[in-house]
Amino acid sequence: MQLTIKYFGPLTDITGCREERFEFEKGKTVSELLIALHGKYPELAEQKFKVAHNRELAEGNTRVTSTEIGLLPPFAGG
Amino acid sequence: MNKNKKKDVFVQGPILPEFIGNAIAKHQSKTNIGAHDIFLGQVRADEIEGKKVAAIEYTAYETMADQKFYDIREAAFAKFNITCMHIYHSLGMVKTGQICLFVFVSSPRRKEVFKAKEYIVEEIKAKVPVFGKEIFEDASHQWKVNT
Numbered sequence: 747m748q749l750t751i752k753y754f755g756p757l758t759d760i761t762g763c764r765e766e767r768f769e770f771e772k773g774k775t776v777s778e779l780l781i782a783l784h785g786k787y788p789e790l791a792e793q794k795f796k797v798a799h800n801r802e803l804a805e806g807n808t809r810v811t812s813t814e815i816g817l818l819p820p821f822a823g824g
Numbered sequence: 825m826n827k828n829k830k831k832d833v834f835v836q837g838p839i840l841p842e843f844i845g846n847a848i849a850k851h852q853s854k855t856n857i858g859a860h861d862i863f864l865g866q867v868r869a870d871e872i873e874g875k876k877v878a879a880i881e882y883t884a885y886e887t888m889a890d891q892k893f894y895d896i897r898e899a900a901f902a903k904f905n906i907t908c909m910h911i912y913h914s915l916g917m918v919k920t921g922q923i924c925l926f927v928f929v930s931s932p933r934r935k936e937v938f939k940a941k942e943y944i945v946e947e948i949k950a951k952v953p954v955f956g957k958e959i960f961e962d963a964s965h966q967w968k969v970n971t
Binding site: 752754755756798801802816818819820821822823824 | 865882883884885887888891913924925945948949950951952953954955956957967968969970
């Protein structure tokens, strides 16, 4: 399936974009998605971030069913 | 007042003192309120490795942030005896000395607003996906992290 990956904060410095389409097999896990993304952007390995799946923070073993994924570096609101 | 309605939180640019004053004025007709508490977050001119911060450019994962603001609001009404609450957060460029967060909590009595305001501010900082690009005077930048 085709995902929309949204990047925020310092991650946009690495990817050069705020969002992109990414082909990924439905039902695979968040961890597997991260491996694929690290393959495309090796510098992500040096970054601290959490993954939002369907706009909620997700663990690595979460099955990817939502088409929208957010990669969220540490928050800085307020 | 409809406590369950989603509210617009994000404001483009700084939150102006006039806006804050108007928000206070609008509450003068609500005579069941006996105490307001206000938190204002202001952009600080931090000096990092000899460079001074001139502004912060705020971005957010807006759809998720809206949901988190709503959840915080619902939790605050469930936990505390408050009459109403309002949250406003800047997006875009906010210069040092300008206001980027305005939390306004009201209750019949003061002790509830003190507790509620602290809870709301800490929840915002911990749970809402907002990101801040600290722009230095020489136009270089680094990404802010909440401490």
